[in-house]
Amino acid sequence: MRPRPPLALEIAAARGIAALSRRLGAGGGTTIPGRLLADLDRDAIDRLAARLPTGSAIVSATNGKTTTTAMAAEILRPLHRLAHNAAGANLVSGVASTLLTAGDADLGLFEVDEAALPELMRRLRPRAVCLGNLFRDQLDRYGELELVAERWREAVAALPAETQLVYDADDPQLAAVGEARAGGVAFGLDDPRVARPSLQHAADSKYCVRCGAPYTYAAAYVGHLGDYHCPRGDHARPPLEVAAREVSLQGLERASFRLDTPEGSRRVELALPGLYNVYNALAAAALTRALGAELDEIAEGLERFSAAFGRFERIAVGGKRILLLLIKNPAGANEAVRTLVDGGAPQLLVVALNDEIADGRDISWIWDVDFEPLLPSLRTLVASGGRAAELALRFRYGGLDDDAIELEPDLARALDRGLELTPEGGELVLLPTYTAMLGLQRLLASRGLAKPYWERSR
Numbered sequence: 001m002r003p004r005p006p007l008a009l010e011i012a013a014a015r016g017i018a019a020l021s022r023r024l025g026a027g028g029g030t031t032i033p034g035r036l037l038a039d040l041d042r043d044a045i046d047r048l049a050a051r052l053p054t055g056s057a058i059v060s061a062t063n064g065k066t067t068t069t070a071m072a073a074e075i076l077r078p079l080h081r082l083a084h085n086a087a088g089a090n091l092v093s094g095v096a097s098t099l100l101t102a103g104d105a106d107l108g109l110f111e112v113d114e115a116a117l118p119e120l121m122r123r124l125r126p127r128a129v130c131l132g133n134l135f136r137d138q139l140d141r142y143g144e145l146e147l148v149a150e151r152w153r154e155a156v157a158a159l160p161a162e163t164q165l166v167y168d169a170d171d172p173q174l175a176a177v178g179e180a181r182a183g184g185v186a187f188g189l190d191d192p193r194v195a196r197p198s199l200q201h202a203a204d205s206k207y208c209v210r211c212g213a214p215y216t217y218a219a220a221y222v223g224h225l226g227d228y229h230c231p232r233g234d235h236a237r238p239p240l241e242v243a244a245r246e247v248s249l250q251g252l253e254r255a256s257f258r259l260d261t262p263e264g265s266r267r268v269e270l271a272l273p274g275l276y277n278v279y280n281a282l283a284a285a286a287l288t289r290a291l292g293a294e295l296d297e298i299a300e301g302l303e304r305f306s307a308a309f310g311r312f313e314r315i316a317v318g319g320k321r322i323l324l325l326l327i328k329n330p331a332g333a334n335e336a337v338r339t340l341v342d343g344g345a346p347q348l349l350v351v352a353l354n355d356e357i358a359d360g361r362d363i364s365w366i367w368d369v370d371f372e373p374l375l376p377s378l379r380t381l382v383a384s385g386g387r388a389a390e391l392a393l394r395f396r397y398g399g400l401d402d403d404a405i406e407l408e409p410d411l412a413r414a415l416d417r418g419l420e421l422t423p424e425g426g427e428l429v430l431l432p433t434y435t436a437m438l439g440l441q442r443l444l445a446s447r448g449l450a451k452p453y454w455e456r457s458r
Contacts, residue, residue, distance in 0.1 A: 045092065048099035049108060049124045052083065056108030056124050057291055060117045060152075061132025061168075063332045064280040065090070067272075067311050068132055069111040071284035075293055075301030080107040091116050095124070107291075114148055118155035125160055130287040131167040131174050132279070135223055136204045137329040137360065145204055149173040156181055166286040168279070169238045170225040176209045179238055187242040187286040188227075191257075194247045194275060195219035195226065200334060200370065210234035222276055223331035242286040244278050252323070252343030259285055259299060266299040271306055274339040276332070281305075314427075315450055317419060321427040322444075326437050327351075328359065330368040336431060337374055345377040346429045350418040352385040352411055352436035359433045363387050366394045375400050380421055382406045384414035385436050411439050 049056055059069045066088045073084045083102035085094050090113045098110065112120050114134075121129065131152065134145050156165060156177055167178035169186035178184040199206065199220045207214055208230040220226040229236035244257040256269045257278050270281055285298045293301075307313050313324045325340075327333035340346060355363050371394070381404060383392040388409040395405060408414040415430075422428040432440055444450040 045096045045099060046123045048096070048102070052102065052108045053106040054080065055127040056083075056110060057128040057130070057287060058110050058112050058117070058121060058124065058126045059130045059132065059283070059287065060112045060114055061130075061283070062114060062135040062137045062329065064132055064276060064283070065111045067277065067307075068130065068280045068283045068287075069109060071281055071302060071305050072130075072288050073109055074305045075284060075288045075298050076107065076109065076291065078301075079293060079297065081105045082107055082109050084109045085111055092119060092123075095120055114152075118151050121155045121159060126163055128164040128166065128287055128290040129156070129159065130283050130290075131156075131165070131177065132283045133168055133171050133223075133225060133331075134173045134205070135329050135331040136365070145173055149177060153177045153180060164290040166242075166283070166290050168225065168283065169240060170221065170227070170279075172205045172209050172215065172224065172228060172235065172237075175238055176235070185241050185286055185290060186238045187282050188237065188240045188244075189219075189221050189225075189247065189275075189278065189282070190227070190240060190243045190245050191247045192219040192227075194249060195221055199224065199226075201368070204331070208232070208235050222279060222335055225279070242282065242289065244282045247275070247278055249273065249275060249342060252339065257281075259295075261285075261289060261295060263289075263295050266295055268299050268302050270302060272312055273343065274312075274335055276335045276339075277312070315444060317449055319424045320419060320422050322419075323427050323429045324437065324440065325429070325431050326434065327369075327431045328434050330365050333366075333369040333371075333431070337370060340429065341373045345374050346427075347377055347379045348382075348418065348421050348428065349374065349378060349380070350382040350384060350414055350428065350430045351391055352414065352430070352432040352440070353383075353387045353391040354385045354433050354435045354439075355387050356435045358435050363390060366391060369394075371395060372398050378404065380404055380406060382408055382414050382418050382421075384408050384411055385433065411436060412443055415440065415443065 059065050073082055076082060081104055083098050083105035085098040089097060090111045095110050134148055136145060165178060165181050165184040166187060167174045167184055168188060169175045170188040178186060199217055203224040205224040211232055211234045213230055213232050215228040216231050218227040227237050241262060243260045245260055246258040248256045252273050254270060255273055255278055259266050259268050268281060270277055281302050288298055311326050315322045325336045327336050353363060355361050375398060378400060381395055381400060383405060388407055392405050392407050408417055418428045
């Protein structure tokens with residue numbers, strides 16, 4: 001067995017690699033240092049996490065984990081010195097890289113990839129864990145939802161007794177995970193006025209986790225998230241301890257809700273649109289409450305929050321603006337469409353579809369996205385990315401005329417074409433998948449229109 005290097009030497013070596021990466025413009029040093037650290041010492045992450053005086057907290061979900069964690073950071077920043085993987089590097093290497101730069105941080109706050117969650121829960125031994133949702137995503141990597149949920153259930157069962165679990169009870173799979181652990185805190189929406197008229201065809205967890213019967217929904221909010229019960233009486237949404245009620249959605253600008261907790265209620269005004277951001281805010285509220293934040297501190301932090309990079313972002317380009325909305329699976333894309341339609345559907349749209357490993361090789365999910373509500377007002381679609389042709393075909397089958405579709409696989413040229421068609425003072429809407437979003441960020445940074453993502457995320 002080879003001797004283990006001193007931890008201080010390992011940290012110095014990994015930090016040097018991070019600094020070199022940033023200096024060369026190769027990246028933000030958000031993953032490579034962690035990979036080096038793992039090669040030097042497999043247990044280094046565990047030892048670094050144990051040095052945080054007040055422990056750590058974890059957020060995982062298919063959709064919204066970056067925004068939820070960033071919201072939690074905004075709430076907690078006046079109360080703690082945070083080690084936070086703000087740039088979204090959420091695998092083991094990314095968390096390790098964040099721990100390397102923790103400095104005098106007293107609390108770790110980590111967004112964690114769904115597949116990496118069991119290992120990182122075991123290694124970080126967190127004070128609190130927030131489970132946000134499970135949607136069909138990257139099936140070639142994660143497998144079916146039931147498989148991910150089973151892995152999460154086993155990992156949650158192995159958590160220390162003192163770890164506080166908060167979970168989205170509107171998700172049947174997560175409710176089953178949360179109910180199996182004593183003391184878990186259920187959060188969810190409770191406002192049928194903002195529910196969809198029926199469960200969408202792309203909804204994932206439609207069947208009772210106990211007996212397999214189709215759930216009956218009193219309210220369906222986002223995908224399969226909602227107020228459900230099994231008609232045979234085998235399972236139902238658990239009572240909500242933290243809830244969002246009296247929700248108001250205000251187009252592309254804002255959303256608000258009443259945050260109800262056992263300690264009281266507060267009206268929260270978000271500077272972000274969409275029901276999915278109400279869910280993100282609710283998750284952040286439940287997590288930070290578990291970490292000791294007071295109700296006023298939670299509400300004030302949520303109202304200070306603007307956006308996590310790339311998730312809902314407006315960028316000025318001369319006398320025009322770009323609106324960037326990430327899409328990566330049916331549930332998230334449908335909510336982006338819903339928000340755009342509520343705010344006034346655009347006449348021009350640039351959509352970029354890639355199939356790289358971080359996106360998922362299987363792009364069949366685009367056929368489960370309800371793009372159709374955008375079509376009546378859409379005059380031009382610029383289809384871009386590595387799978388631009390398939391994307392154009394999806395819109396053509398959806399009913400968009402051939403002469404309204406422009407095919408431009410190159411992302412830079414697609415952006416330029418979109419800006420060319422955008423009138424002065426107007427806003428260009430961009431819907432990229434994950435790696436396309438990163439490509440756009442690099443492109444905008446290279447043109448001097450935005451800072452590199454690792455700087456902006458701070």
